[in-house]
Amino acid sequence: MPPGGLTGRVIRANDTAIMTDTIAVTSLPAGVASAGAPAVFARGLTKRFGAVTAIDRVDLEVPHGTIFAILGPNGAGKTTLMRMLATLARPDAGAATVMGHDLLTAPGEVRGCIAMTGQFASLDEDLTGRENLVLLARLWGFRGRAAWARADDLLAAFDLADAARRQVRTYSGGMRRRLDIAASLVVTPGLLFLDEPTTGLDPKARQGVWRMIRGLASSGVTILLTTQYLEEADQLAARIAVIDHGRKIAEGTSRELKAATGSGFLHVTLADTGQLEAARGQLARLLGAPVQHSPEGGALSGPVASAVEANRVLGALTAAGIEIAGFSMGSPSLEEVFFALTGNAEAAPEEGGR
Amino acid sequence: MSERSNEPVSAAWVTIARVARPPRPSALSNALGFGWRAVLKFKHVPEQFFDIVMSPVMFTLLFTFVFGGAVAGSASDYLQYLLPGILVQTVVFNSVYSGMGLSTDLDKGLFDRFRSLPIWPLAPFAGLMVGDVLRHLIAGTLILAIGLVLGYRPENGVPGVVAGFALLVAIGFGFGWIFIVLGLVIRTPTTVMTMGFTVLFPLVFASNIMVYPTTMPAWLQAFVAVNPISLTTTALRGLMGGGATLGEVALALIAPAVLTLLLAPLTLWLYLRR
Ligand SMILES: Nc1ncnc2c1ncn2[C@@H]1O[C@H](COP(=O)(O)OP(=O)(O)O)[C@@H](O)[C@H]1O
Ligand SMILES: [Mg+2]
Numbered sequence: 001m002p003p004g005g006l007t008g009r010v011i012r013a014n015d016t017a018i019m020t021d022t023i024a025v026t027s028l029p030a031g032v033a034s035a036g037a038p039a040v041f042a043r044g045l046t047k048r049f050g051a052v053t054a055i056d057r058v059d060l061e062v063p064h065g066t067i068f069a070i071l072g073p074n075g076a077g078k079t080t081l082m083r084m085l086a087t088l089a090r091p092d093a094g095a096a097t098v099m100g101h102d103l104l105t106a107p108g109e110v111r112g113c114i115a116m117t118g119q120f121a122s123l124d125e126d127l128t129g130r131e132n133l134v135l136l137a138r139l140w141g142f143r144g145r146a147a148w149a150r151a152d153d154l155l156a157a158f159d160l161a162d163a164a165r166r167q168v169r170t171y172s173g174g175m176r177r178r179l180d181i182a183a184s185l186v187v188t189p190g191l192l193f194l195d196e197p198t199t200g201l202d203p204k205a206r207q208g209v210w211r212m213i214r215g216l217a218s219s220g221v222t223i224l225l226t227t228q229y230l231e232e233a234d235q236l237a238a239r240i241a242v243i244d245h246g247r248k249i250a251e252g253t254s255r256e257l258k259a260a261t262g263s264g265f266l267h268v269t270l271a272d273t274g275q276l277e278a279a280r281g282q283l284a285r286l287l288g289a290p291v292q293h294s295p296e297g298g299a300l301s302g303p304v305a306s307a308v309e310a311n312r313v314l315g316a317l318t319a320a321g322i323e324i325a326g327f328s329m330g331s332p333s334l335e336e337v338f339f340a341l342t343g344n345a346e347a348a349p350e351e352g353g354r
Numbered sequence: 355m356s357e358r359s360n361e362p363v364s365a366a367w368v369t370i371a372r373v374a375r376p377p378r379p380s381a382l383s384n385a386l387g388f389g390w391r392a393v394l395k396f397k398h399v400p401e402q403f404f405d406i407v408m409s410p411v412m413f414t415l416l417f418t419f420v421f422g423g424a425v426a427g428s429a430s431d432y433l434q435y436l437l438p439g440i441l442v443q444t445v446v447f448n449s450v451y452s453g454m455g456l457s458t459d460l461d462k463g464l465f466d467r468f469r470s471l472p473i474w475p476l477a478p479f480a481g482l483m484v485g486d487v488l489r490h491l492i493a494g495t496l497i498l499a500i501g502l503v504l505g506y507r508p509e510n511g512v513p514g515v516v517a518g519f520a521l522l523v524a525i526g527f528g529f530g531w532i533f534i535v536l537g538l539v540i541r542t543p544t545t546v547m548t549m550g551f552t553v554l555f556p557l558v559f560a561s562n563i564m565v566y567p568t569t570m571p572a573w574l575q576a577f578v579a580v581n582p583i584s585l586t587t588t589a590l591r592g593l594m595g596g597g598a599t600l601g602e603v604a605l606a607l608i609a610p611a612v613l614t615l616l617l618a619p620l621t622l623w624l625y626l627r628r
Contacts, residue, residue: 083466086470087469087470088466088469088470108472111470111471111472112472114470115470116466116467116470118463118466118467119463120462120463121462121463122462122463122464122466122467123462123464124391124459124464125462126394126395126398126399127391127394127395127398128398131391131394135387135388135390135391136467136471138379138383138386138387138390139379139384139387139468139471139473139477140375140376140379140471141375141376141377141378141379141383142376143376143379146376150373153370154370157370167398183467185370187373187375188370188372188373216370219370219372
């Protein structure tokens with residue numbers, strides 16, 4: 001593509017984006033004015049890297065004003081999907097509109113109403129937190145004092161005022177994450193992409209980021225986030241799409257996903273963890289379904305149709321010499337949902353990853 | 355919406371989330387923004403001055419006093435010959451920095467953020483160039499100052515030095531593109547540096563920077579004669595010391611012009627490819 005032609009197109013694209021925004025800004029975030037279409041509408045999105053199909057014919061519909069989670073293990077394709085929707089990667093097949101603009105023919109308009117916080121902090125480590133935000137404010141068109149004022153507002157809202165004049169390389173993980181999200185809000189986006197916003201954070205910092213995400217959503221920003229944490233999707237998102245190996249394998253509210261897995265789950269706590277393997281084999285045979293075990297190996301769970309079946313299974317386990325310390329029946333956790341969907345316990349790590 | 359998002363919207367979030375977007379800035383304003391970033395880097399990473407001038411200072415001192423007598427009869431005569439060449443060497447070696455910085459930014463995901471902004475696509479590169487030009491001018495001034503202390507005399511005076519520095523910036527700008535392209539395709543900054551020096555070392559040493567080519571074997575002399583580093587050094591000696599011809603300066607400018615014409619579009623293509 002010739003440089004001149006491209007520059008010209010991007011400039012024109014954004015002039016129109018501004019006009020719609022000035023109308024929308026007082027009441028709604030950017031881009032919502034072009035209502036009707038959902039925030040994201042994708043059909044058959046596909047992205048290949050050589051022999052690897054990172055995203056395989058994914059359909060997605062994200063309604064305005066909600067938090068939508070894409071849940072999947074490491075390597076599932078979450079980042080690739082998000083980068084495509086944020087105009088950073090070109091789909092090999094499929095089509096999508098983002099905030100009503102076509103991803104392929106109007107990437108400039110799309111950029112005008114989205115912001116993305118990537119999986120790894122996209123900050124200049126050498127600059128101070130304040131300078132990072134001022135740079136972005138200038139790039140968005142805030143001039144002089146207005147750029148500094150915008151940076152200071154954001155720093156205050158994200159609890160970073162005290163660290164504003166320190167180089168980012170001295171920041172903790174949680175502070176970086178907050179600054180990185182603040183950097184996406186220099187101009188309020190209609191749609192905010194957050195790629196694994198809490199991966200690698202300690203529980204307290206994670207709570208802080210969750211509060212921020214809820215605050216933003218309640219002020220009208222549509223949020224599409226990815227996560228490896230089932231709990232995070234459960235806590236934050238109105239709807240959840242589960243992806244694995246580039247395919248969307250399920251979608252719904254967390255309640256729907258749980259319901260889809262089966263009516264009930266039997267949880268068995270073992271008296272002797274040494275019997276884990278034997279117990280697991282027995283249980284899987286008795287239930288006729290895959291069984292998963294808790295990380296420390298003391299508890300097993302699997303789907304049962306009814307209390308009568310549970311009773312029969314427990315009796316058979318005891319008869320086989322497995323000592324049971326306790327048991328309960330309940331609806332499945334999201335982990336169990338994920339396990340049932342992917343058939344792979346290792347694929348759904350509760351902690352860790354990068 | 356989930357049950358939990360009924361929490362009251364705090365006032366802070368409303369001010370944060372309801373900001374009016376300013377009018378779209380010009381391409382120049384975008385470029386200046388990135389230029390400001392380059393200047394901040396000098397402020398926050400003063401160690402880089404050490405990096406960019408230490409090795410040329412060592413070269414100047416060692417070559418002048420160790421080889422000066424042998425090559426040119428006396429240390430002071432040799433300094434007169436060597437110093438313009440050291441300036442060229444400094445600028446060419448320092449042109450690796452932008453590529454390394456770019457590689458770091460790409461690796462850190464910073465460029466993903468820039469690419470997802472509605473800005474002039476070349477603005478981030480303009481910022482790198484601002485950093486480069488500043489770096490070349492600062493390093494050049496320091497080396498020249500040390501040269502003056504040691505006894506180097508630019509016979510053409512201030513106009514000669516100004517013209518010489520303009521030529522240095524041009525050659526640095528041209529070579530900078532090589533490493534920007536490498537920075538775009540190689541994700542590890544140290545690899546960019548290693549590859550850079552692998553390319554640059556033979557170019558810099560098989561030139562007329564340190565010694566008269568007349569003592570070299572004929573095949574090497576043929577290379578040295580067309581080596582852009584030699585052409586630049588010859589033109590710079592003439593501009594600062596006297597006797598530069600228009601032809602020499604034009605020859606020196608061929609390499610930066612060709613590099614820019616070829617690599618600037620390639621840079622933009624690599625950057626926008628997705
Ligand atoms: N730039 C790339 N080149 C080659 N393969 C890639 C690239 N980016 C991602 N992949 C591959 O695509 C798949 C999905 O990756 P990714 O989207 O990063 O997953 P996630 O974010 O869910 O961990 C992985 O198999 C990964 O190795
Ligand atoms: Mg990822």
